[in-house]
Amino acid sequence: MTPDTFTRSQWYAIGRLPDFEGAEAKPVRLLSQDLTVSDAAGVLSVNDADGRSLLTQIRYGHLWTTLSDTPRPLYDMPEFDEPDRRLVTVGGVGVRCSGLRCVENFLDMAHFPFVHTDILGVEEHPSVESYDVSMDAEKDEIWATKCKFFQPMASAAASGGQMTEYKYRVPHPYSTILYKTCPIREDVWDLVGLFIQPVEEDECIVHSFILVFDEENTDTGLLHFQQNIFLQDRMILENQVPRKLPLDPRWELPTRADASSIAYRRWLKANELQWGVALFNEAA
Amino acid sequence: MIADNDIALWRGEDGQIRAWENRCPHRGMRLSYGIVRGNTLTCLYHGWSYDGAGACAGIPAHPDLTPPKTIRAKAYRAADSGGFIWVANPGETTAAPSIDGDWVPNRSVHIDQAPASLNELADGMGAGLMSKITDHAAIVRVPGVEGEILLAFLDMKEHGAMIHTSVPASASEDAAIAVSKLSTRLRQVFKASSAA
Numbered sequence: 001m002t003p004d005t006f007t008r009s010q011w012y013a014i015g016r017l018p019d020f021e022g023a024e025a026k027p028v029r030l031l032s033q034d035l036t037v038s039d040a041a042g043v044l045s046v047n048d049a050d051g052r053s054l055l056t057q058i059r060y061g062h063l064w065t066t067l068s069d070t071p072r073p074l075y076d077m078p079e080f081d082e083p084d085r086r087l088v089t090v091g092g093v094g095v096r097c098s099g100l101r102c103v104e105n106f107l108d109m110a111h112f113p114f115v116h117t118d119i120l121g122v123e124e125h126p127s128v129e130s131y132d133v134s135m136d137a138e139k140d141e142i143w144a145t146k147c148k149f150f151q152p153m154a155s156a157a158a159s160g161g162q163m164t165e166y167k168y169r170v171p172h173p174y175s176t177i178l179y180k181t182c183p184i185r186e187d188v189w190d191l192v193g194l195f196i197q198p199v200e201e202d203e204c205i206v207h208s209f210i211l212v213f214d215e216e217n218t219d220t221g222l223l224h225f226q227q228n229i230f231l232q233d234r235m236i237l238e239n240q241v242p243r244k245l246p247l248d249p250r251w252e253l254p255t256r257a258d259a260s261s262i263a264y265r266r267w268l269k270a271n272e273l274q275w276g277v278a279l280f281n282e283a284a
Numbered sequence: 285m286i287a288d289n290d291i292a293l294w295r296g297e298d299g300q301i302r303a304w305e306n307r308c309p310h311r312g313m314r315l316s317y318g319i320v321r322g323n324t325l326t327c328l329y330h331g332w333s334y335d336g337a338g339a340c341a342g343i344p345a346h347p348d349l350t351p352p353k354t355i356r357a358k359a360y361r362a363a364d365s366g367g368f369i370w371v372a373n374p375g376e377t378t379a380a381p382s383i384d385g386d387w388v389p390n391r392s393v394h395i396d397q398a399p400a401s402l403n404e405l406a407d408g409m410g411a412g413l414m415s416k417i418t419d420h421a422a423i424v425r426v427p428g429v430e431g432e433i434l435l436a437f438l439d440m441k442e443h444g445a446m447i448h449t450s451v452p453a454s455a456s457e458d459a460a461i462a463v464s465k466l467s468t469r470l471r472q473v474f475k476a477s478s479a480a
Contacts, residue, residue: 104311110345114331126331126344236329240312241290253309253355257345 001201003031003067006271010172011074013062013195013207016089020044020063029199031067031275061089062195062207075141075171077211079191085211088222092197092205093230097237098276099196099204100245100268103176105233106194107168107260109149115232118152122161125150128257135267141171142267144260155190156217156225158183170264173273174198185213192226201276202243206230244278251280291360291371292316296323296336303362303371308332309340309355325357366434367450368421381417386453387434390460391467396476398437398445405437405447408473409466426466430459433466445474 014028014037023044025036034049046054046065054065060080079085095102105111110128112121131147147166151158167179167189177193191211198204208230210222217225246252247265254262268277290306292315302325306314313329320326324341326333331344332355340355361372363380367389370380399405402422406413411424414432421436434450449467451460 108330110330113344114328123331123344127347128345236313239314239317240329241307241314242312246312252311255310255343255346255349 001275003275004273006273007031007173007198007275009066009068009070009072010174011057011064011066011071012174012197013060013064014046014197015092015207016062017044017058019091030065031198032200033067035065037063060195061087061209075139075175077177077191077193079189079211084213086214086219086222088210088212088219088226090208090210090223090226090230092207093227093234094199094203094205095234095237096203097240097243098202098245099174099198099206100276101237101240101243102194102196102204102206102233103170103174104245104261104264105237106176106178107144107170107264108258109147109166110257111236112149112151115236116229119229120151120153121149122152130256131259133259133263135263139171140271141169142260142263143170144168144263155180155183155212155214156222157212157214168260170260170267173268173271174204182213184215188213190214198276242278244276246278246280248280251278289360289374290314292318292325293362293369293371294318294320294325296320296325298323298336300336301362301364301369302336302338303360303369304334304338305358305360309357315357366417368434368436368448381421383417383423383434387450388453388455388460390433390449390451391464392446392448393467393471394444394446395470395474396444397474398439398441399474402437405470406435408470409435411435411466426462429462429466431455433463444476 012030014030020026020037020039023037023039025038028035028037036047038045044056044063046056048054056065059074064074113123113126129148132145134143136143145167148163151164152161165181169177174196177191179189179191182188182190193209195207196204208226210226247269292304292306295301304315306316308315308327310332311329313327315325315327317328318325323336324333332340333342334357335341338357338359340351343349343351363370365381366383367387406424411426414423414425416422423432424435425432431452436448438446447467447470449463451463
């Protein structure tokens, strides 16, 4: 299937800047297409298989490109301009499933006690309280707010169990950002997010970042925390059937805790997204 | 795998065998990664639990919620007999085989090329059919090998086939070893390269 208009019109992160240092037509795959990245004296360019030069931009610690000549603007994250925040980029991790499944897993709190046991959740506190899900119509993005969950070790800087407050944002079909209570500062949020590079309909590379106030942990410590969590998620993601995301509610049955997932699937459907989606008639 | 469907097999405290579609109805996670507690199977992803009949028995995210009856794991008919676990194809209505006597499972081997029929499989083993149980299983005898052998195969089309054998609980060790060697030899008989 060729990518639908909504998918095609987006910007995608394809790596961090040091990943392309000195690159000479380094191969990169995006939306089932072979691209190359080249570094000419510090200026990165991206070409498709026909040699056509694609639009690029460098933002949020990553190189972004798009197959479209008239892409939707990349969403804003003003927190990247705030002083004192630390940015740690994790690097690409390949996952054998649709990137849409990765977004949905990221929005999900109900799996914390079972998949991230004794880190992001404990089996004794599995309850997901109701939270608010809203659409920002002007920016065409989804927000889930007032999310609360009991966490024994919410981040690398956490010293003990706490009720952590979360906000989730989905500004892009393949990007999602978590805003969570900062354990060491009041009235600010720590950010963790995923920039997903859809390779094929059922295969992706996840580039994640952490943008936090943390004076104690080393970059390596923050990286290891994030990698540990993501590898626990990957074990789940690679064992969901089918690998593409089903949008038909008859196929996968949600409950109240899945309000953000329901909104995400509806939003994809409303935008007529088809690439990376499993069709109901494909079901056995 | 039954007819291209991935199956999760599990046995509860009650000893009963269950064969379910290998995906949780909630978010598609393979149930074969789940945890058996008593007579329930719990999905690894969100801890949803299913009773022995496949009905959702609990959703940890909402401890006070009685799970809707519509949430069910898809179950295939399954039975124990002759030392084998039997699973019915979807739509199959005949009763599960009931094989007389005590049998012990002997060997399961994978072969590259599925036999076209039970007769072809028996021929390949040098066995004679004594009584047919299903289109894919029979009691056979091999000249020179003491006692009967229960022989079955699961046709996995382009993925070849699985061959299973059982021997009577009373079989001697020599007979059991002989059957095991005969099973292993089938890998050579039904090699992919020898296919027409």
